Amino acid sequence: MKPPVTVLGLGAMGTALARAFLAAGHPTIVWNRTPGRSPELDALGATRATTAAEAVAASPLVVICLLVDATVHSTMEGIDLTGKTVVNLTNSTPDQARDTAKLLDAAEYLDGGIMAVPAMIGGSAAFIFYSGSAAAFEQHRDTLATLARPEYVGTDPGLAALHDIALLTGMYGMFAGAIHALALAGSEQLPAGSFTNRFLLPWLTAMLTSLPRIAKDLDDGPAEPAGSNLAMQAAAYDNLIDASVAQGVDPSLVVPMGDLLRKAVAGGYGEADLAALVGVLRTAAG
Ligand code: NDP
16 A cells, blocks of 8 residues: 655645545545635545644655745644654745754655646656755655656755746746747737747747757856857847837836846956856856
């Protein structure tokens, strides 16, 4: 028989997690603040606990999927975690994850970052970052693999959140550019579908193939002179802003990249490639 699992939180994601455990044959004990949420889990064999403490007591492995970090702290307050492994899949910052690991130090702690939407859970495209207790990860790897491909990224509990947030910033940056491009196309009534399928998607796909080269430049130093140096890009970028304003499109999604290009050129990186912007950004934050 497969080991039992407790799931705290039956929102859209917690319900998908519980459903995947049930489908794989894990006895699954569930708790949600608002009783009776996701009634379909009852028919699948879930056992409902009336309190979070009762749910935690029922399994050695406790998976938490609540709204935000503060919800986790208030829910877990005063619960005996002796001998438990807690896997917190609630979205957090790296520092929040480290604080939660300290707060729940009576348990073996793994923090997680889910790279999927609920419908993807249990499917082959989903993956979940884990960091924290290596022993807990090894012990529960097979159970966690029920949800999504498990990717363990280190003993620092904050590292899963760092990976998660880095991928999300990549995604939002990409969508910000695409949304702006669609607004520009729409300013001349170009059909979004054909503009996207004929031009935007192939262009973005082609541009993304340069990412491994950018990463290699960061790891090993630039291998060759930039084909499209930052001085040229900064000069051309003004046209992106001017054309947007002239077309009645709010440029606020694309202005920051122009600012960063100018800052890089002013800092002496005019002959460098896009990879140099990573250092400029890190210096600015530091
Ligand atoms: P939902 O809004 O659907 O569910 C939120 C859950 O948190 C519910 O179980 C809710 O309980 C509970 N909750 C909220 N406030 C409290 C509280 N004060 N005390 C106790 N429980 C509380 O969110 P999701 O399930 O979609 O998301 C859960 C986590 O998963 C989030 O951290 C989210 O960022 C992350 N995530 C979600 C993804 C998605 O696409 N949905 C993708 C990747 C990560 P109640 O029913 O009582 O309100």
